[in-house]
Amino acid sequence: MDGLSGKKPAVVWLLNISVVVLVALWLFPTLGLFVSSFRTSEQITSSGWWASLFPAEQTLQLRALDPDDNRIETGAGMFVVEGNVLEGDYAEVNIDRWGTSSRAPSAYTIGDTADLGDGESMTLNADGTYIWQGNDDQISGRGQRLFIIATVPPEFTTDNYKNVLFTEGNSEDMAKAFFNTLTVVIPATIIPILIAAFAAYALAWMDFPGRALLIATVVGLLVVPLQLALIPLLQFHNAIGIGKGYLGVWMAHTGFGLPLAIYLLRNYMVGLPRDIIENARVDGATEFQIFTKIILPLSFPALASFAIFQFLWTWNDLLVALVFLIDSSGETTVMTKQIVELLGTRGGDWEILATSAFISIAVPLLVFFMMQKYLVRGLLAGSVK
Template structure:
């Protein structure tokens, strides 16, 4: 088609640019969170995440080392402190100017000596080394503050992840919630597949009265909002002694996932070539053998599609976990719930929030990119008719 219509270069350019814009628009929010999770809390509040990707002009407020322990007696009541304003680690940025109070930012060039009055002086070099001189009174108590204008290179850290995942003292850590989520997700993904596969085979390839009605019921149940199920099922779980817990949430996810599973798998199985199944029957295979030896291996793409759906859905779920799993003890909290809690208690601590959220997002994203092919196939089988 392109060949006959031809394409003006300008149209191609406009097309490319608009798609770039679209992609950026879609990527930007996630990127913001991702970048923020590698910055310290101070960095996040000091500047927008987008500026952290490039070297930036910043004013750093630093205090020199405490004078009382470090000062050197020069005689005549004069004292001196020497050191490096940036501490032990080498400073990666480039100092452009500095000042000794917030009113004279950038008043001095690197290497200058600033007069602080009454004979007190402060000398700061570009590499951060400083000499601070004055009398007994001046060189004591709290250390001198310095405001350094510097171009700092992008600076990222893994300390947030360390804190959120591995810090034993962090009661709001994600490690436990991560394992709880995993505990919910794996059985809740595998069990419905098994049940649905048998049911889908029966609905696709076995002949019995009532089959059409059953399929219609499954299609109808596809859209029933699970909100309806909350109270009746919680009462039921309490009545039969399951209460709130993993068993309850596994059963609930199994029930809620079944209609889609049966629907997807049946649609796929119906499309398998009739010859194979009839040949097998003629050769004396039973339905059970046909199912396990022929249908199941051939249906792998559909099984994978549904497994991804169910995995994403159970991993990302909040409502079902809130209702059927998380009790007052909070021992069984899942990641989504943990993040909602953090939004309440640590609403301003973006380094914690961003990192926690990203820990929970990372696994589904990895699955998504690895298995995108099956996800797309499943979507197409489930919706386009």
């Protein structure tokens, strides 16, 4: 009755809310990755991306000037070094508290004089100026290390993109990884479509013994975990000599993608009008002619839908590439593996990771938005008779 009176039933509201929640769950991480790609490593480690538009409190590790070139003797064997720790990139920083040890970075307030022992002292002012005093042995070597808890204004930078795309070494590696990924993705998308299209037509419109068993087998293969087949498949590839190159990874992606491709295309083709196919057979068309001139043009939305799925999966894949593209020289490194290498040996270059990841997803996003209308048509085909 609610539907007749113009009010939406509760299930419609629940569906709309669910869609909004799902979209948000996918949108927020992407937005966070985009924002983080324009932040420095200190900002990423100190606050979340949602706080990037507001001033944030950070702990900065700075050093005073090297005393050997900047100290001034004040008499009685005492020396002093004066300078400003907030010059350059930290000119707009507001100091809250400071310290000389990582264990107590907020031990002193602005203007306090820190007693470093044996007559050595350090005084830090609000504008960043400091006075470091001590004897000849103390005021030597490297500058005194300071830990500053400060309020840092929001800052965005394009240096991360310059580092990844234009820095010598990084740009060459990313360009090589980009073309290597295309070398993997394009054949790994086309080959399953070619095989699955023939198989789907046979399972949908051709009568032969065992057809029902083959359909059940295809449905069963949809739930087989990818990891379960990696080791035996790699052993087979090594036995026939294709386990360390592009051919092996093409065949692996083809095998893992075929069940979904056949299932999706068969469900679409079986919903096509039977009269068209029967009329073509009456007119003397062969099965191959029916397939190429009638079925394939009508099945383009389903073909495009699977192409999107397969492209996105193979582009973002790391596991299959690591297993079947064994190359210590880096000549076949794909984007996902290159991003991991750019993270650094200690795993601390988060700004590089965010930038590289966002560059990597640019191509899948472009493909998705260009072909999303075919994706929707292909997925909904056959749902309404």
